[in-house]
Every structure is written in structure tokens, then in C-alpha cells.
Amino acid sequence: MGDLTVEEAILKLKDDDVEVRKEAIKNLYGVKDESVINPLIEATTDENTNVRFKAAQILGTFGDVAVDKLIDKFNSATGSDKRYLIFALKETHSPKTIDALVSAVDDEDPNVRKTAIRGLGALQARDKMDYIASGLNDDDWGVRLYSIYALGDLATPESIALIKQARRKEKDKDFKKSCNKTIKKAEKVMKAGGKLQPTSKAKPMKDIKVLEKEDLEAAAREYEVYVNEKSTSQAPYKRLCILYRKLNKYDDEVRILNIAIELFSKLNPGKEEWFQKRLDKLTN
Numbered sequence: 001m002g003d004l005t006v007e008e009a010i011l012k013l014k015d016d017d018v019e020v021r022k023e024a025i026k027n028l029y030g031v032k033d034e035s036v037i038n039p040l041i042e043a044t045t046d047e048n049t050n051v052r053f054k055a056a057q058i059l060g061t062f063g064d065v066a067v068d069k070l071i072d073k074f075n076s077a078t079g080s081d082k083r084y085l086i087f088a089l090k091e092t093h094s095p096k097t098i099d100a101l102v103s104a105v106d107d108e109d110p111n112v113r114k115t116a117i118r119g120l121g122a123l124q125a126r127d128k129m130d131y132i133a134s135g136l137n138d139d140d141w142g143v144r145l146y147s148i149y150a151l152g153d154l155a156t157p158e159s160i161a162l163i164k165q166a167r168r169k170e171k172d173k174d175f176k177k178s179c180n181k182t183i184k185k186a187e188k189v190m191k192a193g194g195k196l197q198p199t200s201k202a203k204p205m206k207d208i209k210v211l212e213k214e215d216l217e218a219a220a221r222e223y224e225v226y227v228n229e230k231s232t233s234q235a236p237y238k239r240l241c242i243l244y245r246k247l248n249k250y251d252d253e254v255r256i257l258n259i260a261i262e263l264f265s266k267l268n269p270g271k272e273e274w275f276q277k278r279l280d281k282l283t284n
Contacts, residue, residue, distance in 0.1 A: 006031060010039045018048045025054040026217070030224040030252065037066045041073050044084040056084040060091020061228045067094045074100055082112050090119035098125050105131045113138065114146035121150025129159060136166045144170075145178060152182035155189040202226050205235060216243050220252075227259060232267060234260070234274070241278060254282065 004012065004027040012024035025043065028036055036058075043055035059066050067089070074085040086104050089097040097119065104116035117135045120128050132154070135147030148166060151159040160183055167179035202225040212219040220243045226236035237260040244253035257279040264272040 003027065006033050006036060010036060013039050013043050018051070021046065021048065021051050022054075025051055025058070026221075028058055029221050030227070030255075031058075032062070032255075034062075034065060037062060037069055041066075041069060041085075041088075044073075044088060045077075045081045052084045053087075056088035057091065059088040060093075063092050064094045064096065067092050067096045071097070071100050074104075080109060082107060083109060083115070086112050086115045086119070090115055090122065093122065095123060098123060098128065101125075102128055102131050105134060110138070110140035110143050113140070114143045117143065117150050118146045118153075119150075121153030124154065126154050126156060126159075129154060129156075129162075132159075133162050136162065141172070141175070145175060148175075148179055148182050152186040155186040157190075160186050160190075202229060202231070202236075205239075208239070212239075212243070216247055219243060220247070227256065230263065232263075234264065234271060238274065241275070250282065254279065257282070 004024065006028075009024045009027040009031075012020050015021055015024070021043075028040065040055045040059050044052050044059070046052050046055065059070065070085060070089050070092070074082060074089065077085055082104065086101070089100055101116040101119045101123070104112050105120075107113050107116070113135065117132050120132050125132075129151070132147055132150045135143045135150075138144050138147070144166070148163055151163050163179050163183055163186070167176050167183075170176060170179070203222050208219050208222045211222065220240060223236045223240045223243070226233070227240065231237075237256055240256045241253050241260075244250070244256065257275045260275040261272045261279065264275070
């Protein structure tokens with residue numbers, strides 16, 4: 001959490017000044033308080049693209065906790081308001097979103113269509129392959145490309161055959177190259193057991209350490225990605241604790257310490273000692 005309390009950040013999400021709303025969103029990174037879910041859902045319809053995207057991004061980190069509310073909002077949304085809601089749904093990686101994603105495959109907005117299709121691939125929705133494949137005939141080049149990626153995510157003989165079929169039909173050289181790369185990746189996944197491992201969104205640690213010299217807040221947000229992905233490396237948790245101490249964000253430091261203690265005490269008993277000692281000093 002940043003300089004604002006959760007309550008202050010929620011209030012400022014409705015401020016008339018877009019810069020104030022951006023600052024409010026910035027302060028909600030890493031917050032796991034469920035009271036922010038509804039305000040963030042409303043922020044996905046903000047007039048500012050940056051606010052909408054960041055709100056959707058944060059909502060995705062809540063996973064199943066936010067899914068039902070997101071689906072309710074999505075089902076009543078119209079036009080471009082669906083775009084960021086479908087992105088948030090996709091980012092939750094929850095199987096509960098599959099029906100909503102299927103319903104968006106033929107949406108009038110191509111950005112909604114391609115995000116929904118890619119989401120079905122990421123969720124390994126193999127029984128929805130026909131819906132994914134429908135995007136191969138879309139008028140929008142981006143939708144066709146995302147359909148290729150989603151079929152590659154499924155990594156089955158049937159999905160690879162569909163990619164090869166699309167490659168034969170398409171004249172665009174860049175599209176054909178994407179087909180080739182996707183086929184190669186899918187075949188590798190099949191040989192490895194047939195399940196695609198989710199791609200990490202975290203930046204390399206060395207890059208974040210460079211960022212620390214320029215912007216501690218931005219560096220902390222990047223380390224939080226490792227936390228959200230439940231990284232089994234101690235390094236990002238330790239760096240976050242150190243940064244939050246420098247930023248005088250003691251509540252955030254305590255939050256990370258508790259997460260690390262719970263994780264490492266189960267994963268590798270004894271590895272949590274650094275975090276436990278730091279927490280004891282901080283709270284005693």
C-alpha cells in the first residue's frame with residue numbers, strides 16, 4: 001500500500017482530477033483487501049485508459065475472490081466497457097470465467113474478441129476449441145493471430161492441425177511466421193506432457209534492481225508481481241521488505257513478511273527464519 005490508506009484511495013478513485021485517480025490506482029497495487037474490488041470494477045469504466053487498464057490488472061490478482069462480481073458486471077456491460085472487464089476476467093486465471101469468455105468470442109469489439117479467445121487458450125479450455133477456432137475466420141487480423149496463440153496454448157494434435165490449416169490460407173508472411181513459432185512451441189509442450197506452463201509477467205530481478213535507483217515505488221510494484229505469482233525464490237520478498245522499510249511503508253513490510261513466513265515454512269522449513277527475525281524486531 002502506498003501513502004494513502006485503502007479508504008482514501010477508494011474515495012479518490014472518484015475524484016474529478018484524472019491525476020488523482022491515477023495516484024489512487026497506484027496506491028492500490030498489492031492490496032488484498034476485498035473492499036477495493038467493487039470500486040476497482042467501477043474504475044474499469046473510467047474515461048482514462050490508464051486508470052481502466054490498471055484497475056483491471058489489479059482485479060486480476062484477486063483470482064477467484066473477484067470473479068463472481070466481475071462476471072455480474074460483465075453480463076450487464078455494453079460496448080467498450082466490456083473490454084477491460086474481459087481483460088480482468090482473463091487475468092484471474094479462474095475456470096469460472098470460461099462461460100463469460102465464450103460469450104465474448106463473437107462480441108462486436110475486436111479487442112474483446114481477441115482477449116476472450118486468448119483467455120480460453122490460457123485456461124486450457126480444450127472443450128471450447130470450436131469457439132477459439134471461430135476466430136481464425138475473423139475479419140480482424142489481431143483476432144486471427146490471437147486465435148493462433150490460443151490454439152497453441154491448447155497444444156493438442158487437433159489444435160496444431162487447425163494452426164497449420166490457417167497457415168496455408170493466410171498470405172501475410174508475419175502471420176505465417178507466428179504460426180510456425182506457435183506450432184513449434186505447442187509441439188514442445190506436447191512432448192513435455194501436454195500442459196502449458198503459464199508465462200511469468202515478472203521482470204528480471206537484475207532489471208528491477210536497476211529500477212530501484214530511479215524509482216523505489218515502481219521497483220516495489222515489479223517485485224509485487226513475484227509475490228502475486230507465488231515465487232519460490234526468497235530474493236523478491238527480501239527486496240520488498242527492504243524497499244518498504246526505506247519508503248516507511250511498515251504495513252506493507254509486515255504483509256510481505258507474513259506471506260513469506262507462511263510460504264517458506266511450508267515449502268522449505270528453516271528458510272522463513274530471515275523473515276521471522278525481521279518481523280519480530282519490527283513488531284516487538
